[in-house]
Amino acid sequence: MMDEASYDLRRLRQWLDGRARGFSRRDLLKLTAAAGVGTATIATVDGTPAAAAGPIVKPLPPELFTVLGTNAEMRWSAMAGQGYLVPIDRFFVRNHTSTPIIDPDTWRLHLTGAGLTRGPVDYSYRDLRRLPAHTVTAAVECAGNGRSFFTTQQGRTVSGTAWQLGAVGVARWRGVRLSTLLRHAGLGGNAVDVMPAGLDPNYVTGGVDLGPVRRPLPVRKALRDVLVAYEMNGEALPADHGGPVRLIVPHWIGIASIKWLGSIEVADEPLFSPWNTQFYRLFGPGFPAEGQPFDRQVVKSAFELDRGAQVVAGRHTRLRGRSWSAGGAIRHVDVSTDGGTNWRRARPVGGSEGAAWQRWEVDWRPTAGEHELLARATDRRGNTQPDVAVHNTLGYLFDAVVRHPVVAV
C-alpha cells in the first residue's frame, strides 16, 4: 500500500519536473487555459451530458438503475435477496462516452513499447483464450462513488456525476493474468509503467480531444493481481462492461480497470495521461496545487434499501447491507437505527470471496415514524469509516458513514 503511494509521488515529481511522457504539465496548463477554468475545477468530468442516443446498450429498468448522463447507477434495493455477486442486469455502468460494439473475431490487443524485449506483438481473442485462464472475484467501484453525499451530507460543492452509493459492483471475472500476458509477450527488466487504452470513442471535454480513455499503472501492480478479463459471472464479457476484453485491477479505483482494451504500452519510463494528472487526483485546500495522486479505494457500507424506503412499524424487520474496503476483508460492521446514538454489531452473512465485500444483517423492530440508519465498517487493517470524508473538489473517495433515511408505517 505504502509503496504504491510512494511510487505515485515519485511519478508526480517526475511529471512536475517535465521528465514525463504522455501528458505533460504544459499540456495540462494549455488545456485548462483553453477550457477557461482552473485545474481544480475543470472537471465536469463525470458529468458530461448524455449523448443523443443511448450510450449504454443493456436495458436500464428504473427499478434497477438510476441513469446519470452517460452512466447508470445501481439502485441498492436491487441487491435485496441477491447472492454475493451483482448480476450483470443490475451492475452499474460508467462510460466516459458510449459503449462500442466490438467483434471479437476482428479484435486485436496491441502490445508495444520499449519495455518489451522482442518488439510489438498482437493477440487475437483466440490467442488470449489459449493462454492459461485465471478467475478472480473483485469489486469494480468508481472513485466518485458516494460523491453526492459531499453535498447533501457535508454541504460542500463538488463536480462530477452525483452518484449515491451504487457505483460499485462485485463480479467473478475470468481471463488471463496480465503477468502471464506480459511475460508471454517478452517483458523486459527495464519496464516501469504500462498504459492500457480503450477502444471507445475519444473523450472530448471543454472542446479538447483527450484521446482514448487510458491510465498508466506501475509494472509492480500489473504483475501482482491484474486480470485481462473476457468473462463476467460466467458469461462472455458484456459490451457495456468492456467486451470483448477489459482489465480488472483489484482494489484500485474503477478508472484503472480499462474497458474495451485495445492496446497496452509497456514503457521503460513513467507514463502519464489526463486520467492520472487532470482527473483522479485530489484537489483543493490541503492538497498540493498539482493534486495528490491516488489509486486505491476506501471503506464503505450500504443498506440494500432505497433512500426513504418504507418498513413496517411494530414488526420485526431484518436490515441487510454490504461493506467493502480495498484494505482487505471487513472485520466488523456497526449499525445504528437511531441516527447514530446507539450502535450494535451486525451479523456477517456468508463468506467474503476475494475479500471483495461482506454481507451483513441486523434485526430491528421500528416504531412508527422516520428513522435514520447508519452503518460503519472496519476492515482487518483497522481502517474504519469516519463521520466526515475529506473534501476534494472532484469529490473522490467519499468514505464517511452515510445517513440513510427510512420511514416505518
Ligand SMILES: Nc1nc2c(c(=O)[nH]1)N[C@H]1C(S)=C(S)[C@@H](COP(=O)(O)O)O[C@H]1N2
Ligand atoms: N475504455 C474505458 N474504460 C473505462 C471507462 C471508460 O469510460 N472507458 N470508465 C472507467 C470507470 S471511471 C469506471 S468506474 C469503470 C466502470 O466499469 P463498469 O462500467 O463495468 O461498471 O470502468 C472504467 N474503464
Ligand SMILES: [Mo]
Ligand atoms: Mo469511475
